[in-house]
Amino acid sequence: xxxxxxxxxxxxxxxxxxxxxxxxxxxxxxxxxxxxxxxxxxxxxxxxxxxxxxxxxxxxxxxxxxxxxxxxxxxxxxxxxxxxxxxxxxxxxxxxxxxxxxxxxxxxxxxxxxxxxxxxxxxxxxxxxxxxxxxxxxxxxxxxxxxxxxxxxxxxxxxxxxxxxxxxxxxxxxxxxxxxxxxxxxxxxxxxxxxxxxxxxxxxxxxxxxxxxxxxxxxxxxxxxxxxxxxxxxxxxxxxxxxxxxxxxxxxxxxxxxxxxxxxxxxxxxxxxxxxxxxxxxxxxxxxxxxxxxxxxxxxxxxxxxxxxxxxxxxxxxxxxxxxxxxxxxxxxxx
Amino acid sequence: xxxxxxxxxxxxxxxxxxxxxxxxxxxxxxxxxxxxxxxxxxxxxxxxxxxxxxxxxxxxxxxxxxxxxxxxxxxxxxxxxxxxxxxxxxxxxxxxxxxxxxxxxxxxxxxxxxxxxxxxxxxxxxxxxxxxxxxxxxxxxxxxxxxxxxxxxxxxxxxxxxxxxxxxxxxxxxxxxxxxxxxxxxxxxxxxxxxxxxxxxxxxxxxxxxxxxxxxxxxxxxxxxxxxxxxxxxxxxxxxxxxxxxxxxxxxxxxxxxxxxxxxxxxxxxxxxxxxxxxxxxxxxxxxxxxxxxxxxxxxxxxxxx
Numbered sequence: 185x186x187x188x189x190x191x192x193x194x195x196x197x198x199x200x201x202x203x204x205x206x207x208x209x210x211x212x213x214x215x216x217x218x219x220x221x222x223x224x225x226x227x228x229x230x231x232x233x234x235x236x237x238x239x240x241x242x243x244x245x246x247x248x249x250x251x252x253x254x255x256x257x258x259x260x261x262x263x264x265x266x267x268x269x270x271x272x273x274x275x276x277x278x279x280x281x282x283x284x285x286x287x288x289x290x291x292x293x294x295x296x297x298x299x300x301x302x303x304x305x306x307x308x309x310x311x312x313x314x315x316x317x318x319x320x321x322x323x324x325x326x327x328x329x330x331x332x333x334x335x336x337x338x339x340x341x342x343x344x345x346x347x348x349x350x351x352x353x354x355x356x357x358x359x360x361x362x363x364x365x366x367x368x369x370x371x372x373x374x375x376x377x378x379x380x381x382x383x384x385x386x387x388x389x390x391x392x393x394x395x396x397x398x399x400x401x402x403x404x405x406x407x408x409x410x411x412x413x414x415x416x417x418x419x420x421x422x423x424x425x426x427x428x429x430x431x432x433x434x435x436x437x438x439x440x441x442x443x444x445x446x447x448x449x450x451x452x453x454x455x456x457x458x459x460x461x462x463x464x465x466x467x468x469x470x471x472x473x474x475x476x477x478x479x480x481x482x483x484x485x486x487x488x489x490x491x492x493x494x495x496x497x498x499x500x501x502x503x504x505x506x507x508x509x510x511x512x513x514x515x516x517x518x519x
Numbered sequence: 520x521x522x523x524x525x526x527x528x529x530x531x532x533x534x535x536x537x538x539x540x541x542x543x544x545x546x547x548x549x550x551x552x553x554x555x556x557x558x559x560x561x562x563x564x565x566x567x568x569x570x571x572x573x574x575x576x577x578x579x580x581x582x583x584x585x586x587x588x589x590x591x592x593x594x595x596x597x598x599x600x601x602x603x604x605x606x607x608x609x610x611x612x613x614x615x616x617x618x619x620x621x622x623x624x625x626x627x628x629x630x631x632x633x634x635x636x637x638x639x640x641x642x643x644x645x646x647x648x649x650x651x652x653x654x655x656x657x658x659x660x661x662x663x664x665x666x667x668x669x670x671x672x673x674x675x676x677x678x679x680x681x682x683x684x685x686x687x688x689x690x691x692x693x694x695x696x697x698x699x700x701x702x703x704x705x706x707x708x709x710x711x712x713x714x715x716x717x718x719x720x721x722x723x724x725x726x727x728x729x730x731x732x733x734x735x736x737x738x739x740x741x742x743x744x745x746x747x748x749x750x751x752x753x754x755x756x757x758x759x760x761x762x763x764x765x766x767x768x769x770x771x772x773x774x775x776x777x778x779x780x781x782x783x784x785x786x787x788x789x790x791x792x793x794x795x796x797x798x799x800x801x802x803x804x805x806x807x808x809x810x811x812x813x814x815x816x817x818x819x820x821x822x823x824x825x
Contacts, residue, residue: 199662203669207678214682328806330758332765332781333799336788344789452673456762460785470674474681475767482681489674 264484285465304400326394444500565815637695642702650710751813
């Protein structure tokens with residue numbers, strides 16, 4: 185195990201190094217003058233003050249190798265600078281928005297696990313029934329519905345429509361922002377927040393939940409045909425423990441792998457979901473910084489997302505190795 | 520292990536080449552086109568999708584003749600619901616939504632097809648190279664893939680879009696340059712197994728150059744998953760284009776991209792939901808159509824799988 189961890193970490197370091205260096209090339213080398221990036225395209229007039237600040241902060245007048253070395257020095261010191269738009273420290277922005285993103289993410293992953301596995305399991309056990317067919321259609325359809333379209337449909341059904349038709353208040357959900365800030369244990373809403381978090385969480389979970397349900401259904405159908413299931417029934421176990429202890433546990437292995445791999449998808453979906461619901465998380469802030477052409481925020485948050493994603497992928501990989509010894513001692517070339 | 524040293528044998532006369540061609544043709548197990556078409560026709564959803572896309576393509580090509588208004592024409596009616604004069608209503612500054620949705624098909628289909636082709640091209644070349652040569656080249660390509668995948672996809676696309684800007688050409692480049700990773704892996708896997716087959720050995724023995732073996736002998740046999748994946752990837756590209764436009768980093772106003780129209784209508788969800796409804800329906804149907812055609816092609820090309 186230790187040697188596997190070392191190898192996996194050693195592989196991660198160059199990947200992150202090149203990914204972050206790629207961001208440097210992208211933001212500071214590609215368009216010629218990053219002033220363009222800040223000022224926007226030809227039709228916008230650049231703010232000379234901001235461009236001056238950018239030149240100083242990012243050493244734009246110095247030769248490229250110096251710029252590159254300084255970029256890495258700042259990154260290693262985790263010096264993300266301050267926003268060009270309102271002079272707030274990017275680290276503060278990061279902390280505040282990451283918190284909100286994690287809150288939403290926790291709920292989305294809970295929905296993904298419970299609903300995805302539950303629906304897939306039921307569909308597999310009742311193959312060819314109506315519930316199975318509906319599941320197949322919905323999970324296939326989810327791949328064609330853009331996240332933001334789903335978000336607006338939910339907003340219309342659960343907030344706009346009830347408002348228009350004067351439904352009682354306890355039925356109405358909220359569609360914009362965070363709501364009151366009275367979370368317990370970081371993510372459990374104790375006040376009215378649940379009205380705010382439920383729709384974005386469902387939207388964020390939608391894509392991956394559909395994938396998990398599909399995978400769960402297929403995996404369970406395969407397991408149901410396995411010889412050891414017949415053996416379990418033959419030795420007289422009741423159907424319930426055959427399904428749960430012998431079937432479900434084996435069927436879950438590929439599904440758990442998928443949930444781990446899907447983390448990158450969730451980050452992507454989060455950008456769209458948070459923008460749709462004005463949820464002040466990392467994703468919506470990245471999108472906002474791009475439209476405001478706020479280079480330090482754009483760069484700092486993108487950097488952070490790459491690092492968060494890398495660490496999460498590492499954790500996922502290591503946990504598989506923990507669960508499945510075959511990976512730990514497996515073929516070297518594939519690690 | 521079948522390929523010992525293809526570079527050692529170089530010259531092959533014209534006679535040898537035609538012979539090699541014949542052998543390659545005999546060796547390739549390809550279903551006849553008619554067979555594929557017959558199986559494809561049986562899939563009703565796929566055929567319906569094909570018809571839908573054909574209609575959409577006609578609408579897109581002849582948009583100036585079909586659309587009742589131009590994309591920037593304004594009438595003094597704001598956020599009007601659907602009526603006979605404005606089938607899909609008018610938007611926040613009095614533009615005809617029906618006309619803009621039709622012109623939007625141009626944007627989606629152009630970007631979808633061109634960006635998917637670009638990513639297909641990159642994926643084919645990289646995947647073929649990695650699978651055929653193996654060794655160091657394979658490792659390098661795998662590492663480059665890892666680096667691209669190290670940045671979550673939408674975040675990567677946003678970062679590049681913020682630099683390259685919002686023309687249609689830029690969006691094609693952005694999507695094409697960021698979506699080749701899965702296809703590279705698919706093609707690489709096919710090449711890894713195909714290069715072990717006898718006909719490749721035969722072609723090597725006949726002294727054909729490596730590019731020729733790669734692209735004229737192996738590639739045709741590796742194309743099936745590429746065709747299927749390519750069709751479905753157009754759906755993914757259209758979704759991504761819509762997402763970028765929605766976030767404000769894709770094509771710009773007044774270009775009538777569906778994603779952009781949805782973003783512009785989002786403040787009017789309560790009082791003018793038609794601004795979001797019609798571009799959304801167009802978007803979902805188009806994406807579904809490409810997915811269904813891809814599924815139909817998979818079943819038709821590889822009947823064993825079903």
